[in-house]
Amino acid sequence: MFLITCPFCGEREQSEFKAGGEAHIERPKQPTELSDDEWAEYLFMRKNIKGIQFERWNHSHGCRKWFNVVRDTSNDEIKSVYKMGEKPPTI
């Protein structure tokens, strides 16, 4: 269990949030031109690294807004939190 600072509501406990997977995955501009492998790569393949990971989270039991979190997956340390549409910080 850890605390997440929602960019809208402030510091809340993790159980108020839902994790939404890896952040900054861009939908291909021309999906019809992709091969099945490339489409599968976009749709299913995620990094799942041990270390610093960029993730999307949703404050589902609070303001219900989506935002981005930079989290160290090995010790759940939150490095940074930023809103949707903002540039990811360099870490």
Next chain:
Amino acid sequence: MLNYNTSIKEDKSYPDLEMKEIKPIMKLIIRGKTKEFISAIGKNLSMLLPTEANTSTSGETLTAFWLSPDEWMLVSNEVVSEDTNAYEVENSLINNISKTNLGAITDVSDQFVIINIKGSKVFDLFATGSPFNFNEFKNKKGSVVQTILSHIDVIIHLTEINEVNLLVRRSFSQHLYSWLTDSASRL
């Protein structure tokens, strides 16, 4: 005559803690993003919507809760008539906000149940089932928080020091009230 059957059958009283349902109260969800929307709401209600997170603003007859950057809940300060579920405020907001495409107005009067809890042990009770840190909240009259209580989504409004109004969805109200009474009896 509207049907006001409720799952909360009785008021409860414990040492330093009292619980009762307050009904009927008008509740509206208002949503919108633009500056024009905020100023139109201000003109219509002659009160400002809170822009700071986890706060509320009160007018003579209404209180507005901050729920999210583009979502507020408007509740009546006093109980409304049991004979009708049409509200003057709602009609005026629908005409001036919804119909002009500035934002959305939704009547949630019957969706939420308001439980009033007062006494010096209010926050001891919440501490048994909520992950939220109430340390700052409990000293700031008018604070509002959306959080979890016993795994149930609730909105908590601090009306006075040591007195809160707890809003919970109707379908969860019976279960939450039974949890509250059980938990309060063990404090």
